Structures are given as C-alpha cells and as structure tokens.
Amino acid sequence: MTFTRNDSSENQHSGSIVQIIRSIPGAALEVWRGKQAAWHASARLRHPLRDLNWNADTAAALQAEVEKLIPTTGKPSPARNNQAQRALVCEEDCIILEEIKTLTQQQNRSNVTRTAAYLECYEQYPELHWALLAHMVSRNGGYHMTDLHSDLMHNLQNQKDREHMYRLLERCNALIFQDAYPQLQLYIHSRRLGRSCFHLLSHFHVSSFMTPFWERFWLERCSSILSVALIINEQNYIESRVVQHPYFQKVVLSKPAFHLHNLAGLNHIVFPLAQGGGLTGRVIEHFGKLNERIQFGKGLYALLFGVEQVLQQVLEFARTVPHGGSRAEYWPGLFTKHHEGPTDHNLYTEVLMNEEWLPEGQRLYSPELLAVWGDTPYEPITRHDWLETRDCLGYLTAPRRPWLFDMSHEHRYGMLKTALAHDVQVLTH
Template identity: 85%
Template structure:
C-alpha cells in the first residue's frame, strides 16, 4: 500500500494526484470483472433452492383480516394511539409482561446486544425466520455505524455529520428491536406454556396489523408469511418515527453526506459466507422510500431462506463469529480492529485495486462498535398505530429470490469508490 507522508501538502499534491488518476481506469475494469464474477458465483451458490412455503390462500385470508381492522370498517380509529388492552390479565400474564419488558430493556442497550438477542431467539425456535434475518441486518447496522470512524470514511464527514448519521442508524436499529423483540418473546412464552399469549401484543404497543399474523402463525407455523408481515410492520414503524421525522430529514437525509453513503456503496447489506470468504447480499438504492425498503427486505429474506448454501454458510458464520461491529469479522485480510494512529498521510485506492488482501500493518481500520460509540438516549416514542390505510396490503405477496446476489466484488468496488473519495479529499485539503 502506498504511504505518502504530507509534511508540506503542496509538495506532494502532483504525485498523489497522478497516483489517484492512474487508479481510475483500473476501477472501470473492476466493475466489468466484478459483474462477470458475480454471475458465476451466484450460479454456483443458487442450488439447491429451498421451498419458502408460501401459502397464497393463507396470505389472502390474512389480508382480509387486516382490511377489517382499517379505520372506517369498525376496526381501529384514525390516528389512534396504541393503548394497552384494558381487559384484566391473569397473574401469569403479568409475570410474562414484566419479564419481557425487563429483557427488552436489557438487550436494547446497543447494536451489539440487540444483534445477539435476535440470534438467540432464532436458535431457540428456528421457525422464527425473521429473527435470523434481523440478526444479519442488525450486524450490517453495526458495520455502518463503525464505518463512520473507519480509515476510509474518517475524512469524508465532519464530526457533527457523523453524529447525526449514527443517530439515524442507531434509532432505526433500536426502534425495530423495541417493537419486534417483545413479539418474538411472546411466541417463546407461548411455546413454553402451550397456549397463545398474543392477546398481550397491545401491552407492547404493537400495531393491530400484526395480531392476525401471530395468531395464524401459532396455528400453522407459516414462517414466510409471518416474516413478510414483520418486514412490512417494522418498515412502517420507523417511517414516521425516523425516516419522515423532521429532525432526521433536516440533519441527515437532506445532506450531501447521506448521499455519499449511497455513492460509495455503503448501502450494501452483506451476508458473510464464512470468515475471509465470499459475500451474498443486495444493495438498496433509495433508503428514504418505504416501498423499496419493504421489497428489499423481502428479497433479503428470500435469499437467506430460499437458497440452501446461503442459509447454511450464513448460519455457520453467525454461530462462529460474535458480532462486535468491525468489518474485520468477515474480511480480516482487509480490515483490522487495531488503530495504528493518525492516517492522514495515507492513500488507499491504488492498494485496493492491486491487492486482494492487504499485509498486516497496512489493513484498513474498522473499529469495534463499543470502541467508538456509546449508549444513546432518545426522546419518548410516539405510540400511534401506523395502520391507517390499505397501502401495506399490496406487499403481502410471495418473496422472490434475487437472481444475482453474490456481491464480493461489488462490495470491494464500493470500498474502492470510498477510497477514491477519501484520496481526493486527502489530496485537495
């Protein structure tokens, strides 16, 4: 890797600039080479396929049940806040409620604790497909949080922009956990007791949308339909509370620094297929659009549970590598958790083009989560039920497996674009 110390930046600008320009043709070649490699690798991984077990009749029946809950149909009232059920609960139910509230608070401390809690739910009851999907997506949330302090990103944002971006990522992660984890725990308690506990959903301010799905899941174990319902629910849950919230619109989503993440390929969700091995996954183009987030989530689910090799290799990775937020967890040949000190003199694009892995001492700093971010307090959460229109019902369709999903090269190319942006910033400032 090139190391050009800049004691007097004017002296080294010409050489550094030429070094950067030389890397651009290589970057263009890398795109084409990466597409070819992705097609080949995807075709090798694609078989055998797994049956997702989607039942169209069940989905249609549940859609009709949700429609009966809509405002104006005798269901929920417009803009209703989700209130705890006023009916009396037995002593056993009270114990369940307190236990789940305690566990949720305990595991909602950070991205690391949430991610581990999701995997624990899946390991207890593997029919809870969404819990494994949430574990892997939450891992990526942690990677995106620590990227903000990585070697490649450290000079692309000021501290204020980093803080705002972190708060967006953390808020989404925390809110989804707060809503979904009690639902998973109610199922676990139901299995333990041998009776449905889903009459307690409203005590956790869960949308009325989810009740029919959990009640049907208790009877039929329709994992794919429940997973799609949870994807729809969680994306609607964060839509008004985060994505459309005036604070995040003003300080994050409208800022050039946010669009830099998309340009640099940091909108990737990757499923490691082993440590130092390949990556499966997808790219979300427009985070701010709820329809894209829902379809994106459905595609990730179909990839994870619809392709046998992906599921088995992801599970092996998840069980073997604890999540601490560093990208060194899946590519230790490129990343390190060791911070070597100020990196202001280093350029990265040419080395990433020329080397598959980087030698020890020259790897990219990707910190662990707790080394760079602490716990974050937030204002109280609004309790309104997002279920007000039938817009969500169009998403109750069978998830489709993506055809092109191996993305090791695309992920590398995203890193390369980030490195080029880093190097330009380094040379011109």
C-alpha cells in the same frame, strides 16, 4: 508499499491526484470483471433452492383480516378499539409482561446486544425466520455505525455530521428492536406455556396489523408469511418515527454526505458466508422510500431462506463469529479492529487497486462498536399505530429470490469508491 503523503511537496500532491484519475479506467474494468465473477459465484450458490412454503390462500385470508382493522372515515374500527382497550390479564400474564419489558430494556442497550438477542431467539425456535434475518441486518447496522470512525470514512464528515448519521442508524436499529423483540418473546413464552400469549401484543404498543399474523402463526407455523408481515410492520414503524421525522430529514437525509455514504456502500447489506466463502447480499438504491425498503427486505429474506447454501453458510458464520461491529469479522485480510497509529494523511486508492489483501500493519482500521460509540438515550417513542390505509396490503405477496446476489466484488468496489473520496479529501485539504 507506502501510503504516506509528503506535505512539503505540492508537485507530489498533484502527481497523486493525477495517479488517482488515471486509475479510474482500471476501476471501471474491475467493475465489469466483478459482474462476471458475481454471476458465476451466484450460479454456484443458487442450487439447491429451498421451498419458502408460501401459502397464497392463507395470505389472502390474513389480508382480509387486516382490512377489518383499518379505520374508516377517520375513526378506528371496532376490532381496533377492542384491542386498544386491552383485556384484563391474569397474574401469570402480568409476570410475562414484566419479564419481557425488563429483558427488552436490557437487550436494547446497543447494537451489539440487540444483534446477539435476535440470534438467540432464532436458535431457540428456528421457525422464527425473521429473527435470523434481523440478526444479519443488525450486524450490517453495526458495521455502518463503526464505518463512521474507520480509516476510509473518518475524514469525509465532521464530528457533528458523524454523530447525526450515527443517531439515524442507531435509532432505526433500536426502534425496530423495541417493537419486534417483545413479539418474538411472546411467541417464546407461548411455546413454553403451551398457550397463545398474543392477546398481550397491545401492551407493547405493537400495531394491530401484526395480531392476525401471530395468531395464525401460532396455529400453522407459516414462517414466510410471518416474516413478510414483520418486514412490512418494522419498515412502517420507522417510517414516521425516523425516516420522515423532521429532525432526521433536516440533519441527515437532506445532506449531501448521506448520498456520499450511499456511494460508499451504506446501502449494501451483506451476508458473510462461512470462513472465506465470500459475501452475498443486495443493494438498496433509495433508503428514503418505504416501498423500496419493504421489497428490499423481502428479497433479503428470499435469499437467506430460499437458497440452501446461503442459509447454511450464513448460519455457520453467525454461530462462529461473534458480532462486535468491526468489518475485520468477515474480511480480516483487509481490516483490523486495532488502531495502528495516525492515518490522517494515508492514501488508499492505488493500493486497493493493486492488492487483494493488505499485509499486517497496513490493514484498514474498522473499530468495534463499543470502542467508538456509547449507549445512546433518546426521547420517548411515539405510540401511534401506523396502520391507517390499505397501502400495506399490496406487499403481502410471495418473496422472490434475487438472481444475482454474490456481493464480494461489488462490496470491494464500494470500498474503492470510498477510498477515492477519502484520498481526494486528503490531497485537497
């Protein structure tokens, strides 16, 4: 099996392009077969279902509390003003604040440290469902960052565009952690002390939106409602700071390369199951749309905590496979975290069409995060509260489990599309 291009022969180049074109009908057939396989795999995993314990009355009561916090006529509400003034804190609270600020700074160094920190929170208190969801989504963030230097994608952008894409992914990952991790830590301290510490939320510039949810969670442990609230909060938190930020709009989101990344599977969020168990997950069509990101997150939550087999197998994977950012973590038969030499002229489409796994020495390079990206400093974070309108209230509804969620074949097909783009780039330059 050989992937190597002979640069001295134009006829061979033309023949390779023709061969790639001829493989397209086979790829289309593979999509259809993959859909059928996904239906069967999803049906096998779907039972037993888990009760998400969504309480509609509690959700309605919390919605009413949030409405009181929404500013009217351009002025903050009294409740919001009181929170902004920040009540005086006791000595014990001051120690808690300093501990959490220090820990957040330490754990926010990179995607690797953030991802591990989320799992540690969940392991301490499994009622913090969102922490496990965040761990799995953060793993995907790391995979997408390292993809930029992988065998399949390194030639699809120049170095500057790769850096811009990385900064978008890293900024989203870092900002969500900066906002959410102190919230999780306040709950952990509350459990340790046996008293609520959520009066300290405003000291971490957490949106007033979250206060009623944490206060109710302290009393009732309504995990699904808190998880949905955190999904709503974090997606609104990055909306103006990243997604709609003029810098990222100009250098990433408006560029054709961003849509190429979606074509290649940047919009796939996969949950690897226990060793050899395949992949589950979902595909988001429009990352730039706030409502889609929120509904997408709710669907991921319902999949993870609403399907028993998925939860147990995802947990087994998370606990036994440390996160380093390489896709070799879940597909070692296709990827390797070790660079095996120059690959600038390798072609991959045909071999990925014909082989399920690749032999050792010919696997695709998917580096670990810290091997290709260092820690990234940023400008100060804007401290405004995103809660300004009633728009967010419509998302306080019960999450719905997706019907089709096996992603093994679709994710593999995303790789094949990436390989096709890679090979065309090799043959035409």
